[in-house]
Every structure is written in structure tokens, then in C-alpha cells.
Amino acid sequence: MFLGDNLIVYLVLALGGALAVGNIAALVRPPKAQPKKPNSQSDDNESDSADLDKAPVVRSLVMAIIGATAAVWSIASLLK
Numbered sequence: 001m002f003l004g005d006n007l008i009v010y011l012v013l014a015l016g017g018a019l020a021v022g023n024i025a026a027l028v029r030p031p032k033a034q035p036k037k038p039n040s041q042s043d044d045n046e047s048d049s050a051d052l053d054k055a056p057v058v059r060s061l062v063m064a065i066i067g068a069t070a071a072v073w074s075i076a077s078l079l080k
Contacts, residue, residue, distance in 0.1 A: 026055040
């Protein structure tokens with residue numbers, strides 16, 4: 001079997017680590033603000049843009065903690 005019997009543990013490690021690192025990176029270094037394009041239909045409708053100015057702090061911290069927990073748990077599973 002590919003990567004032995006620990007394939008699911010390696011996948012949890014990769015996904016948990018990516019979840020933790022991605023959310024922490026979003027908090028530490030948010031994307032640069034892009035200039036608004038003129039909208040020919042209506043200027044008062046802001047719901048067309050799905051981009052946020054900064055990441056939601058509480059949600060990002062919760063997701064980072066969940067990812068870190070999964071990564072640490074998978075590392076402990078590999079070491080036992």
C-alpha cells in the first residue's frame with residue numbers, strides 16, 4: 001500500500017498543518033487592498049465583492065487551533 005498503513009495519518013497531518021498555517025498567515029499578513037472597480041449597474045451594492053479587508057479573527061483562530069490539534073494528534077499517532 002502507498003505509504004504503508006499510515007496514509008490517513010499523513011493526510012491528517014498535511015491537512016491539519018495547512019489549515020493551521022493558512023489561517024495564521026491570513027491573520028499575520030492580510031492581503032493588500034485592491035482598488036475598487038467602477039460598477040456600471042449600481043454603486044451602492046457592496047455584496048458583489050466576496051473579498052474581505054482582513055480575515056475574521058475569531059474564526060481564523062478557531063480554525064488554526066483545530067488544524068494544529070489535528071497535526072499534533074497525527075504526529076503523536078505516528079510516534080507511538
